[in-house]
Amino acid sequence: MSGTTESRALISFGPFEVDLASQELRKHGVRLRLPRQSFQILKMLLERPGQLVSREDMRAALWPSDTFVDFEHSLNAAINKLREALGDDAENPSYIETLPKRGYRLIAEKAPQTDSPDSVHPPEPSPPAPAPSEFSPPRRSAVKVAAALLVALTLVIITLAATGLGRKLWSRFNPPPQIHSIAVLPLANLSGDPQQEYFADGMTDELITELSRLGGLRVISRTSVMQYKGEKKKSLSQIGRELNVDAVMEGSVLPSGNRVRISPKMIYAPTDQTLMAETYEGDLSDVLKLQREVARAVAQKVRLELSPEEQARLHDAPGVNPEAYKAYLLAASINEVTPFGIDRARNLFEKAIQLDPTFAPAYSGLAMNHVYSGTFRWETPKATYSSAKQAVDEALKLDRNDCYAYKALYYLSWRYDWNWQTAERQLRQCLDVCPNPGWIHFELAYFLGWGGRKDEALAELSKFRELEPLMGEPLQGESLLYYHLRSYKELTDVGPRYVASDPNNWGAHYLLGVGYQGKGQVSDAILEYQKAVELSHGDQDTIAALAYAYARTGNTAEAQKILNTFLEQSKTNYVSPYMIAAVYAGLANKDKAFEYLEKAYQERSPDLPYFLRADLRMDTLRSDPRFEDLLRRMNFPK
Secondary structure: OHHHHHHOEEEEEOOEEEEOOOOEEEEOOEEEOOOHHHHHHHHHHHHOOOOOEEHHHHHHHHOOOOOOOOHHHHHHHHHHHHHHHHOOOOOOOOOEEEEOOOEEEEOOOEOOOEEOHHHOOOOOOOOOOOOOOOOOOOOHHHHHHHHHHHHHHHHHHHHHHHOHHHHHHHHHHOOOOOOOEEEEOOOEEOOOOHHHHHHHHHHHHHHHHHHHOOOOOEEOOHHHHHHHOOOOOOOHHHHHHHHOOOEEEEEEEEEEOOEEEEEEEEEEOOOOEEEEEOOEEEEHHHHHHHHHHHHHHHHHHOOOOOOHHHHHHHOOOOOOOHHHHHHHHHHHOOOOOOHHHHHHHHHHHHHHHHHOOOOHHHHHHHHHHHHHHHHOOOOOHHHHHHHHHHHHHHHHHHOOOOHHHHHHHHHHHHHHOOOHHHHHHHHHHHHHHOOOOHHHHHHHHHHHHHOOOHHHHHHHHHHHHHHOOOOOHHHHHHHHHHHHHOOHHHHHHHHHHHHHHOOOOHHHHHHHHHHHHHOOOHHHHHHHHHHHHHHHOOOHHHHHHHHHHHHHOOOHHHHHHHHHHHHHHOOOOOOOHHHHHHHHHHOOOHHHHHHHHHHHHHOOOOHHHHHOOOOHHHHHHOOOHHHHHHHHHHOOOO
């Protein structure tokens, strides 16, 4: 009898009813057309609610090994027919969830099985209850019933806790937590090869960038999360509290030849509740697609309302040459603030472009490489400007939403074209494309401070702190802001904390030195400048600052020695004419100072727009009509 009853079982979920005997799917009593294979898949899912039913299990049940069919195509078609009958959406499922590369699971609540009316049998009469034994306590039967009920209830609780149905029922009364912020911790390198660390770190960066494009989610930037690389003592919930985020993602990446596997896990930090634990695997040529699949899964789990543009991007990813992608990640891992680093990274960006001329990030990376080379005075402005402009144009032809391309454009407009309005517009375009990266808010604060817009700059620094809660850049941002505002008291208030937070950062010592000099503490300034020269390995700006300070304290011999070195070096290597002008200004040689300022103007030196208005090294020249004429010709913002 039990077989007959089971064959007539009815299973309900949502508005649907499944008759296993007649193999019918009904909605509100109306029969829906469903192919046999689609029905069998539905039956398998109903038998394991909330659990993974693998693609291999479906293949074994529906397409035995001796069946000659295109399994992938047939399974996808059957799943699509089933979803069509249920009116389900693969991207925002209500009934059947896809676990990429693995299988499917039923996420709708399944009602208990019941017999259909025509299979119900009248109950057989119960035998008479035996008389109570005179040797048994009079309430023993009641105790047995209570114990049995307690055991049954315990089994039900355990079963529910272990099944997807239990989790689904629990979630009905305990809705998923609201996620507004997330931190992606450095992915673990599972290759066993330390030489592949750059790949794992690069994949972490790319995943952060991809998530940062989602406007409704606050994503902690790279520099803060990289502090947790290799962290084993702290729990994810503790890290979540330290970063002030709702969710934390950890995971691993395994590159193997031209294959890659990404295994992210996301938890709700306050309770350590797992929100997502998936594995994505594919060819390295599809790595951008895998990254966007992860971002799409995160968006679904945190219930983000995506714009049509965001949805389109997450569903569309170009392929990439695997070797080009590896070269790009290796280039991005290199410190580009040294001449050696600049050259090595440039060679790798160019290799990536040669291997895959359609890979936009390699062009924007190359563009920023040229910008850095010009900013740090390792090449002439003309050489760096034209090369950077060509690379950024190619990047935007391939991807109009490349935020790093807009960053390069912003620098070119500000430091080379001297077009302030365009520079700000391009930086804000960058923010439109990628709303979350902390570096964009930092750059905007940096630019607004340069323009004297203190309140706006501080507001951007506040946003930056939210995205970079553990790093010292806010102190750098404040120092730069006070530098451009010539607020030397505030600069010396912030400067010592900046130096303490990052004692090997030559920029921290340099800015503190400017603060001291602005307050008349020139001896203290010289000590900071000397440290900056040492740590920067001879950056021209730090050397010119030291020479100026020597000259202003009467040590003209040391200042002249530095000037002579600059002039000799300029015969074979690029030396910024602005920095030569600064030393001449310190030595009170105004005519020579203006001669070199004019050279800086003619070559469109990136130093000229950046320093001219706020640089205290120019103070001895400001009353000269030639200085006002230079400001007028450059059309500085008022």
